[in-house]
Amino acid sequence: MNFTHLHVSTAFSAHYGVSWPDELAAAAAADGATALACTDRDGLYGTVKHLKACMGAGLDAIVGVDLAVFDDDGDLRTQLGGRVVVLAHGNNNGAGYRALCRLISDAHARTTGKAGGAVPVAVTRAELASRTLHPETLQPVLTVLIGPDSDVGRAMGGRRYLRPRTLFKRWLDAMPPGTLAAEVVSQLSPPGEPLSTAHAVRMLKLAAEHEVPAVLSNAVRYVAEDGAATADVLDSARTLKPLPELSAAPLLQPNGQGWLKSAAQMLQLGKEIIHAAGYGTADLKRLLAQTEALADRCRMDPMADMGWKQPVVPEGSVIGIDGNALAELTLRCEAGIGRRFPGISGQQEQQMRNRLLHELRIIDSLGFASYFLTVAEVSRMILDMGVRAAARGSGASSLVNYLIDVSQVNPLQHDLIFERFLSRDRATLPDIDIDVESAERHNVYRKIFERFGAERVTLMSMQNGYRARGAVRDAGLALGMDDGEIGDIAKQLWRFSARHFREALEEKPELKEFAGRVEQRDFTGNQQLDLLVDLTERLDRLPRHISMHPCGVILGDATLLDRTPVQPSGLGLPMSQFDKHDMDPMGMLKLDVLGVRMQSAMAFAVREVIRLHPSKAEVVAAGAHPAGVDGTGPDYIAEDGQIDLNAVPLDDEPTFELIRSTHTLGCFQIESPGQRELIGKMAPKDFNDLIIDISLFRPGPMKSDMVRPFLEHRHGFAPEIYPHPDLKPVLQETHGVTVFHEQILKTFDVMTGCGLARADEFRRALGNEVLEAKVEEFFRKEARARNYSPEVVDKVWGTLKAFGSFGFCKAHGAAFAVPTYQSAWLKAHHPEAFLAGLWEHDPGMYPKRLLVAEARRLGIPILPLDINRSEAEYRVERVESGPDRGRLGIRLSLNGIFGLSGAELKRIVAGQPYDSLADLRARSRLSRPSIQRLAQLGAFDSLHRASGGAANRADLVQHLQKLQARPLRKGVDVIEGQLALPLGDVELKNLKALLPAPSMVDNVRAELDLMAVDVSEHLMTSHRPLLDRLGVTTADKLLGLRNGTEVLVAGVRVATQTPPMRGGRRVVFISIDDGTGCVDSVFFHEAQEQSGSLLFGTRLLLIRGTTRRTGPRGISISASMAWDLSRPETLPFPESVAGATGEYAPDLPGPLDGIGRNLAITGLGG
Amino acid sequence: MGIFSESVDVVCTPSGQPLRLDWAGQHYTVCAEPVRWYERRQWWAEESRAPLGSGPGLVDHEIWRVQVRAAGNHAADSTLTLDLTRHVGSGRWRLLRIHDALQPLRKPKTA
Helix, strand or coil: CCCCCCCECCCCCCCCCCCCHHHHHHHHHHCCCCEEEEEEECCCCCHHHHHHHHHHHCCEEEEEEEEEEECCCCCCCCCEEEEEEEEECCCCCCHHHHHHHHHHHHHHHCCCCCCCCCCCCCECHHHHHHHCECCCCCCECEEEEECCCEHHHHCCCCCCCHHHHHHHHHHHHHCCCCCEEEEEECCCCCCCCCCCHHHHHHHHHHHHHCCCCEEEECCECECCCCHHHHHHHHHHHHHCCCHHHHHHCCCCCCCCCCECCCHHHHHHHHHHHHHHHCCCHHHHHHHHHHHHHHHHHCCCCHHHHHCCCCCECCCCCCCCCCCCHHHHHHHHHHHHHHHHCCCCCHHHHHHHHHHHHHHHHHHHHHCCHHHHHHHHHHHHHHHHCCCCEEEEHHHHHCHHHHHCCCCCCCCCCCCCCHHHCCECCECCCCCEEEEEEHHHHHHHHHHHHHHHCCCCEEEEEEEEECCHHHHHHHHHHHCCCCHHHHHHHHHCCCCCCHHHHHHHHHHCHHHHHHHHHHHCHHHHCCCHHHHHHHHHHHHCCCEEEEEEEEEEEEECCCCHHHHCCEEECCCCCEEECCCHHHHCCCCEEEEEEEEEHHHHHHHHHHHHHHHHCCCHHHHHHHHCCCCCCCCCCCCCECCCCCECHHHCCCCCHHHHHHHHCCCCCCCCCCCCHHHHHHHHHHCCCCHHHHHHHHHHCCHHHHHCCCHHHHHHHHCCCCCCCCCCHHHHHHHHHHCCCCCEHHHHHHHHHHHHCCCHHHHHHHHHHCCCHHHHHHHHHHHHHHHHHCCCCHHHHHHHHHHHHHHCCCCECHHHHHHHHHHHHHHHHHHHHCHHHHHHHHHHHCCCCCCHHHHHHHHHHHCCCEECCCCCCCCCCCEEEECCCCCCCCCEEEECCCCCCCCCCHHHHHHHHHHCCCCCHHHHHHHHCCCHHHHHHHHHCCCCHHHHHHHCCCCCHHHHHHHHHHHHHCCCCHHHHHHHHCCCCCCCCHHHHCCCCCCCCCCHHHHHHHHHHHHCCCCCCCCCHHHHHHHHHHCCCCHHHHCCCCCCCEEEEEEEEEEEECCCCHHHCCCEEEEEECCCCEEEEEECHHHHHHHCCHHHHCCEEEEEEEEEECCCCCEEEEEEEEEECCCHHHCCCHHHHHHHHHHHHHHCCCCCCCHHHHHHHHCCCC | CEEEEEEEEEEECCCCCEEEEEECCEEEEECCCCEEEEEECCHHHHCCCCCCCCCCCCCEEEEEEEEEEECCCCCCCCEEEEEEEECCCCCCEEEEEECCCHHHHHHHHHC
């Protein structure tokens, strides 16, 4: 016999289900089942994975949902009357699936999409009833299961006879005939408790009384018994209550029997229930037959019901074409030729046209012409909004994309292969990603909804699974452990999967202390830590919630919302319940519209340049741009000074000079310590070098030791080696080392003649256990047939195999390299505007304060906060007086001051300029704490000077503090407002000079506290005396040292990275900033052991190590030991510290006081 | 009702239902249809480990409530109600609870 489980939650029922769809499908298939349901809570989160798993296991998929229903008697907005399972009927051309999608969207329609909303996900009974019938044929398309968790089931307890009947009757009255079934569940809990056999019997009898079919289920939450403990922990995480409390309530599952029982076990269960009901064999047969009959009715046809793998694109009419999409696309490509290749002719033109024809043929055979037109439409729409946009990803391999302005990279110039993007052998919708200015992303989304219609567009979601920190927190909560203790443990967990917690305890030095405590359990009787480790491992990767994907937008035709349920996102726009893995199976066209802060920063910089230099001549002079053909400057600068970044030639020498200097902080992709090291070693000379650099700095190449041989060959330290002369053209650009996907494709093609499309399929098969062997067989046979020697074949196959799937697509690299180059170009020519853009949009990996240090290094004045000059944005300004007179400086913005609200900011800016504090109070209506903070930051210093008062900043702050102590009534403000006569500031003028002026340390402390940036002076400066005594070397002096010199360096941590490394041993990169520049240090295994918990938790570091020259301009430190600089007593130099304490102690509370909060803001915190 | 946990030898039917048991040197036969359920354990307090793959028996244990009569005793009121539990790993049985019916029977013995 076989049995079909109709009520199964997968792990995608967040904080409820335990097992993954493929585990469940495999177990069901192994037991001989022919179908399996997936009924996740509140949505179809796991449905597509389930469908895929079922197809893989040879099962028919049944899809449904476990949904809460509002209580008809209660408050219809918040009160629930239990949960039911709704199953879609199959083989009705999708009518059942459609109704299910719409029903689930109904259930979410009233929620806010934000965490902790008051309105639960639920439907009313009326909504449920209205969806159960086909809108035209009026045939049932859904079946609702009334089970143990429904209002009826929950009323089964005690001796109540009438209540469950009344409730059941209501369902019968409300629902159309043929749409209801009773779900009989016994999880063999103690007699009389929920999910006991006694309750199952009552449900069975109730169904019999009303002649409603009853079906048997086990309300499954986990595939096997072992999952029960995980389910307990998930219950705790969902309800935010520890297990002992839940158990007492009792709110936990009654026992651990909710697993995917075998057919034999379900038969046995059925027997027990029937026996307990006093029924006979015929009744048992009927119960099982009804279960299978419902299962049969709900078997889905993946193609006809759910549109499996059938791409759907917006209707032609929506994208403005009424004829043949291919003809239209061809036309637009033709139009693009004139723009992209002006004056092309002869052989070059022939080559280009051949390529175009080739691409169009493939696009035609796949029927994707309208897809390209859609993407072009979105791309054009974004550019029309005046927003910077650039295609990224393998889409850059397509000439068509280049011609229709989707991509900015000429694939012919960089030898990019179309087949890497799209080929006849692969009928999945290709990915085209568009980077837009991050600040404009949400506007772009709204515009897409507007342009295509809300019925055709939805945002894509993403599943957020447990990682180590979250898992240990929730495991600790379940065990009722102390919050603080758990927090301390969580802080030490750094980038490893929770699944390997116990392993990590043995290996990671920063967990040593915790591991010791786990070991101690025998002596202290503290078993909890051991359990904590086990439970953390159990939670690993389980989905916690869905959220808006950072860039995915789904575009479809008018039937989109029949094919995916949607729910509100935090943004207010609807979001699909499907994630990126579900797109291709469901034939959904996904466009990645990614917000890139760097694009915003660059757009900002370009606007600043034109604002300061409103003509071509001024921009050319300011940026030292070439004179161009006619001597007036280059074409990419318009007469009004507007710079067309995309038109800047990619061979600007000052830009490459800057890149080679490794002073690339702030530049896209090449600012990380590792990248700066690589750039220093590689010294890129042209754009192609930049593509190679970006492609090399990936986990794969780093891990497989491709970088060292590449650099050796490049600098001529070692001769280039090619496995065979035939491969020289393929591998020449990377000196014989295989770096790009494109090279893999060509290698396959050269040695086997397989063609590029098949070559890409082969590349995809690399690393796949099953398929790789077949590829190897083919490769060896064909290569031998082409007379390549066995040694060559062996060697090349070795490379291909090692390359696996990790190499980099050159098209990606090329697409990335464009903004990299553009940002470096801006930094080289307009550093002030560029830095202002960086501060405004914060695109990089470093805290803002490091860029302040960079400005200092570049000699760019940073202009203090000023109530009349600072705006809501950073501004480049010509310095009017002082030693920097005439130079360009950057004025701090009012934005990002702690506690200053957005509304206050707007009012300040609207009311500028102010002639007195009274004027400011009256017109900007600032809160007193805000005024005081502005005073602390010196925003009134210029007003103060103008008033001629003798007092200083400290006096003013104290004055304001006193004012604060006396509450002022509203009426006073009005009178003060009337004083806006040109009297100067009487208040400031009359201020008594009592206090000493605040020290530099005080000012820096205020800046760090309130803006998270140390502007007046670097925060390390106050430590300088101690550091000098210790003999610490500063960053700017390092380059002058010999390789292998032992040094001490000190500074504030600005970045921590643990890139994957060859041999699997972790290497930790820590960068510190000491005010003269950045020191990059590397901690290898032993140094990590030595430094222990300091590695990740400490902010101010003293590091001992030896210098490591990484290139002509690059140097880093190979660390041997680190100390916490803020705890001088731990420093290993007793004599120096002893000598220092007297002088040092008064400095200590300096700029670090109160730093706790803003370290969290800046990302410096642990 | 007393709470015990002592070892008992149980003989089962082929389908796994208790049939006879030996306890404290006495033979008993099951004289009514037994009732079986699974009861939750406070595993987070009782166990020090709960690794993935621990299998069944962590979260609940199987309880059988049996009515037994001592071998050779045919008196109508001489039945005992016992709660037995079977350990998942070893398959060994333990006596968990003896219900009130015990008292009259045991008193003479222990007195």
